[in-house]
Amino acid sequence: xxxxxxxxxxxxxxxxxxxxxxxxxxxxxxxxxxxxxxxxxxxxxxxxxxxxxxxxxxxxxxxxxxxxxxxxxxxxxxxxxxxxxxxxxxxxxxxxxxxxxxxxxxxxxxxxxxxxxxxxxxxxxxxxxxxxxxxxxxxxxxxxxxxxxxxxxxxxxxxxxxxxxxxxxxxxxxxxxxxxxxxxxxxxxxxxxxxxxxxxxxxxxxxxxxxxxxxxxxxxxxxxxxxxxxxxxxxxxxxxxxxxxxxxxxxxxxxxxxxxxxxxxxxxxxxxxxxxxxxxxxxxxxxxxxxxxxxxxxxxxxxxxxxxxxxxxxxxxxxxxxxxxxxxxxxxxxxxxxxxxxxxxxxxxxxxxx
Amino acid sequence: xxxxxxxxxxxxxxxxxxxxxxxxxxxxxxxxxxxxxxxxxxxxxxxxxxxxxxxxxxxxxxxxxxxxxxxxxxxxxxxxxxxxxxxxxxxxxxxxxxxxxxxxxxxxxxxxxxxxxxxxxxxxxxxxxxxxxxxxxxxxxxxxxxxxxxxxx
Numbered sequence: 445x446x447x448x449x450x451x452x453x454x455x456x457x458x459x460x461x462x463x464x465x466x467x468x469x470x471x472x473x474x475x476x477x478x479x480x481x482x483x484x485x486x487x488x489x490x491x492x493x494x495x496x497x498x499x500x501x502x503x504x505x506x507x508x509x510x511x512x513x514x515x516x517x518x519x520x521x522x523x524x525x526x527x528x529x530x531x532x533x534x535x536x537x538x539x540x541x542x543x544x545x546x547x548x549x550x551x552x553x554x555x556x557x558x559x560x561x562x563x564x565x566x567x568x569x570x571x572x573x574x575x576x577x578x579x580x581x582x583x584x585x586x587x588x589x590x591x592x593x594x595x596x597x598x599x600x601x602x603x604x605x606x607x608x609x610x611x612x613x614x615x616x617x618x619x620x621x622x623x624x625x626x627x628x629x630x631x632x633x634x635x636x637x638x639x640x641x642x643x644x645x646x647x648x649x650x651x652x653x654x655x656x657x658x659x660x661x662x663x664x665x666x667x668x669x670x671x672x673x674x675x676x677x678x679x680x681x682x683x684x685x686x687x688x689x690x691x692x693x694x695x696x697x698x699x700x701x702x703x704x705x706x707x708x709x710x711x712x713x714x715x716x717x718x719x720x721x722x723x724x725x726x727x728x729x730x731x732x733x734x735x736x737x738x739x740x741x742x743x744x745x746x747x748x749x750x751x752x753x754x755x756x757x758x759x760x761x762x763x764x765x766x767x768x769x770x771x772x773x774x775x776x777x778x779x780x781x782x783x784x785x786x787x788x789x790x791x792x793x794x795x796x797x798x
Numbered sequence: 799x800x801x802x803x804x805x806x807x808x809x810x811x812x813x814x815x816x817x818x819x820x821x822x823x824x825x826x827x828x829x830x831x832x833x834x835x836x837x838x839x840x841x842x843x844x845x846x847x848x849x850x851x852x853x854x855x856x857x858x859x860x861x862x863x864x865x866x867x868x869x870x871x872x873x874x875x876x877x878x879x880x881x882x883x884x885x886x887x888x889x890x891x892x893x894x895x896x897x898x899x900x901x902x903x904x905x906x907x908x909x910x911x912x913x914x915x916x917x918x919x920x921x922x923x924x925x926x927x928x929x930x931x932x933x934x935x936x937x938x939x940x941x942x943x944x945x946x947x948x949x950x951x
Contacts, residue, residue, distance in 0.1 A: 527906035654889035
């Protein structure tokens with residue numbers, strides 16, 4: 445957040461500077477928005493957005509899942525473009541976050557090199573976390589998407605070959621992220637927590653056909669953490685691995701995702717999983733989802749464990765706009781690490797891309 | 799009571815046979831007609847492989863040698879668009895839209911222009927000589943100011 449506050453004027457300046465030098469035809473603006481409202485109908489609180497610590501409670505709230513984003517692409521020349529994505533999140537009091545700011549070099553039609561600030565592509569939906577229009581849910585299954593670091597500054601190489609009738613994507617990236625007063629950790633520890641993920645090296649491999657896609661992800665790096673002014677973790681090795689497969693039949697879709705996070709020195713091993721089934725009937729897509737997070741109990745009495753079952757309906761009533769309603773039931777079984785307790789949530793949203 | 803049973807049977811027959819017949823005619827139409835890649839007659843666009851046509855229409859950059867600047871989706875004829883999706887892109891309309899949106903927000907790909915009026919499409923191609931689109935061969939050959947680059951199906 446501080447990064448954005450300190451650099452927001454600089455970004456606007458850079459954008460204006462580029463706009464002056466780039467012809468109007470070579471400038472593109474895209475955007476997305478989600479207007480969401482929800483209310484806990486049973487229980488105390490529901491953590492809808494882990495990265496930004498967006499909680500619902502018994503009062504009707506519009507903040508946790510509401511967001512609006514603008515993406516600007518300036519083509520400096522046929523091989524080089526500059527991409528900026530600014531997002532305002534209700535969960536962050538509508539302050540602007542700089543999610544993407546990178547230069548894209550096309551080395552050849554299949555290979556691009558990107559340098560700057562990007563989303564950390566750990567999970568299947570990491571890149572579209574805020575673009576709710578791209579998925580059926582109001583928000584991504586919370587138990588699965590529990591990351592405290594969502595972006596990185598670094599370099600990324602993307603190779604997109606064709607293998608027979610399959611589209612492939614291989615993405616290798618490296619970088620780091622310094623998160624001052626991290627939203628999620630500061631909320632959970634109820635004090636200021638600074639977290640750094642450094643020396644990150646990751647690879648994503650995707651293979652897709654129209655009706656099927658599969659994605660593998662692997663990342664390793666080091667972690668530093670300070671709670672208050674006390675450094676509690678330094679140069680701690682961590683790794684993340686995941687696999688997701690999606691099947692898209694004519695009207696039926698089946699989505700799965702399994703991930704494992706390990707920090708052996710701290711004796712932390714966390715498994716997450718998600719299964720979702722949806723069936724499209726004209727403009728309507730009803731869906732059922734179950735997601736869970738389970739930490740292996742350790743000597744430090746870490747026992748985070750929660751699961752969510754959801755039922756929802758998506759209505760694509762206009763091109764590029766979808767209205768959604770969803771009912772979630774979370775069961776929090778953690779005794780020492782309890783996130784928000786058991787709760788049931790009813791929410792609605794209007795999602796769009798433009 | 800008998801009337802209700804008849805109506806119910808009638809509905810069942812319609813709901814089963816109409817999609818089958820429609821699928822049959824669509825397939826027959828696709829087999830009978832040829833689709834082509836088109837551009838302005840002033841364009842320098844070169845013939846490319848079907849794989850490259852597919853890549854360009856899903857948002858990947860074109861090779862330099864093709865001289866292609868941008869693809870344009872021809873939405874003026876829904877039947878031709880559906881055949882193009884099936885024969886060239888090998889995906890459904892929903893899958894295609896999903897792919898395009900993801901590329902825009904994940905890799906900063908440019909939005910692919912989509913035109914739903916034939917006149918506008920033809921005028922657009924004339925005004926943008928190195929942009930390409932697709933249409934039926936028999937239609938393309940009758941339109942002044944555009945030329946066939948290659949057959950797609």
